[in-house]
Amino acid sequence: MRCVYRTLRMWHRGESGITVAQLIAAVVVGCIMMAISVPVxxxxxxxxxxxxxxxxxxxxxxxxxxxxxxxxGDVPPSFTKSAKPYKRTYVLADFKHVNAIADTSDVEVTLSPDVSLCYTLSNTTVDKNGVPLAPSTVGGGRTWGADGTETVQNYRIYGTNKNALDHFYVYDSRTGTVTREPNPDHIPAASRDTEGSVIFRSSGVQYVSNYCDIDLHYHLYGI
Incomplete structure (x- = not known):
């Protein structure tokens, strides 16, 4: 700023320096460069x-x-984690089960600043476009219904960054892939911190799962 002021004072006194045309040209070039660089x-x-x-x-x-x-083979209970301005870790909820072969209380999920995640369990039979899916045999863990029947427990994980909510990412254990999906209404993967639960019955274990905000808003996967 002092340099500009000194140059203008020199020009006003008639001393050697830049001309008005040169000054205007410099300002115009600077504005053009800023207009190009900021969007990039x-x-x-x-x-x-x-x-x-x-x-x-x-x-x-x-x-x-x-x-x-x-x-x-047991899947962890579901969870939702809202975006925070700092990095944090979440320890997956641990539970004891007769089939457990190791302690899982140290398995963590890392969340970057401004990222929200939602992990939900599902045995849905349609994809996000409503197309019927064949029974899954890969990707998920096992669980037992109230009748004691063992099934493959599928799950999905949604992720969004609050600074770029025009898209979201979703992992589907049924397909084993992460896809990038449009998010026209700018819905976060999670707006609160919650945990699902596990209910033990004499005939097996039943999961009480959280739904994801994006699932509910866009009516994905038959919900």
Whole structure:
């Protein structure tokens, strides 16, 4: 700022310096460069926020897979975690079961700043487009219904970054893939912190699952 003031004072005194035309040209060039660089920077930053949400979904899926393996096939209870301005970890809820072969109380899910996650259990028989799905034999853990019947428990993990809510990421254990989906209404994966529960019955174990805000809003997967 002092440099500009000094240059203008020199020009006013008739001393050697830049001309008015040169000054205007410099200002115009600076404005053009700013107009070009700001959108590019914002686009790069938005892409980075987007990638962070995707990676958190993948890391959560790896943690849940670790849990399923350590417990001998039992899936962890569901959870929702809202976005916070800081990084944090969530220890997957542990429970004792006759089929458990290891302690799972140290299996963690990491959440990056501004990322929300929702992990929900489901045995839905349609995909997000309403197309019927064949019975799943891979991807999920096992569970037992009230009648004692053992089934494959499927699950989904949603992730969003509050700075880039025009898309969300979802992992579906039925397909084993993470997909990027449009989010026109800017719905977060989770708006609160909750945990599902596990009910033990004489005939088996039953999960009480949380639903995800995105599931409910867009009526995905037959909900």
């Amino acid at each position: 920077f914002m686009g790069v930053q938005r892409a980075a926020w987007d990638v962070v949400a995707q990676l958190d979904v993948k890391h959560a899926q790896n943690s849940i897979t670790t849990y399923i393996t350590a417990s001998g």
